[in-house]
Amino acid sequence: MRHGRAYRFAQFARDRLVYVLLFLACSACVIAIALLGIVPQQGSYRTASMGYLFLLMLFFLLAALVIDYRRQAEFYRMLEQRLETESVDALSALAPGITREQQLVVQALERQHRRTMDLLEQYRTVGERRRLFTDQWVHQIKTPVSVIDLLTQDNRLSEEEPGLSDRLPSIREENERIKGYLELVLHDARLEQFEHDVHVGRVALFPLLRSVVNRHKTSFIRAELYPSLTGDEAVVVTDEKWLIFVLNQILSNAVKYSRLRSGSKQLRLHISQSPYETRLSISDEGIGIPEQDLPRVLEPFFTGENGRKTGESTGMGLYLAHQVCSKLGHPLSVESTAGAGTTVTILFTGQGIHCM
Known part of the structure; x- marks a missing residue:
């Protein structure tokens, strides 16, 4: 679905109205000088008229550039400053813009920023849910692991099952390895929230x-x-x-x-x-x-x-x-x-x- 108005030639020309007006003013001056030059002029007078005409056209050109620069410089200066920052929100609060092109760019950036932030929020929610699930899962698994550890340390088992005493050390070692892997998973999940889980001493x-x-x-x-x-x-x-x-x-x-x-x-x-x-x-x-x-x-x-x-x-x-x-x-x-x-x-x- 399309939003907003189509960018038409009239809007393009309106953004460059200053060029149109200065062109018309320059043309009027040229016409006036041409009319004044109908009377035949000799030598240096004709050369002076041509030089004056050239300087006048150059003046209008520079005036157009200066005016357009003053209109748009602030927007581009702000854009450069925002590009130098590392913040995710750097391009989310630009000035509305002067020309129609600038306004479209700002609208596009704001819309893209909103979509990006929505996606980030979704990823954060999924990541947080996964982290909480991992924490709970590890804590749940730790309980049977601890029970196994206690059972393998119970001397009555070896008395009741003489052949079991030779296997208990291996069971304890494998159980320790399971505990180690659980600690690895738990600390990997906690590393994302490290600043909330640190106590220096x-x-x-x-x-x-x-x-x-x-x-x-x-x-x-x-x-x-x-x-x-x-x-x-x-x-x-x-x-x-x-x-x-x-x-x-x-x-x-x-x-x-x-x-x-x-x-x-x-x-x-x-x-x-x-x-x-x-x-x-x-x-x-x-x-x-x-x-x-x-x-x-x-x-x-x-x-x-x-x-x-x-x-x-x-x-x-x-x-x-x-x-x-x-x-x-x-x-x-x-x-x-x-x-x-x-x-x-x-x-x-x-x-x-x-x-x-």
């Missing part, structure tokens, strides 16, 4: 690292991975809950890719300090990351060559860890040598989230 790294390592001790034993915590006692300013999530992802990866190498391996967690920063390095002796995959390990859903070997990689662990560290103001970097292991470093500086 002073956190002692050594006790925090010990608690995180203890959570993975069963997996470490089964992977023949032996952790060691060295370095300086350090207190950093961060969000403890989000930092625990990051550390869990890094340690889970260390376990996952250390299993592929036989024999005992070391997992070194080292804290070093300088006057302006605290550096936490986590180094494993797993299979390492191939050189061609290293630049992409922080991209979402990238599994690479190692992910195809294990068949259980989601490509989201390191990506989410990097995203969380970026929001907290803690640069995260990954160094690796294929066949020799991987080192993940988190840098805590004075320019963290509390300084933003």
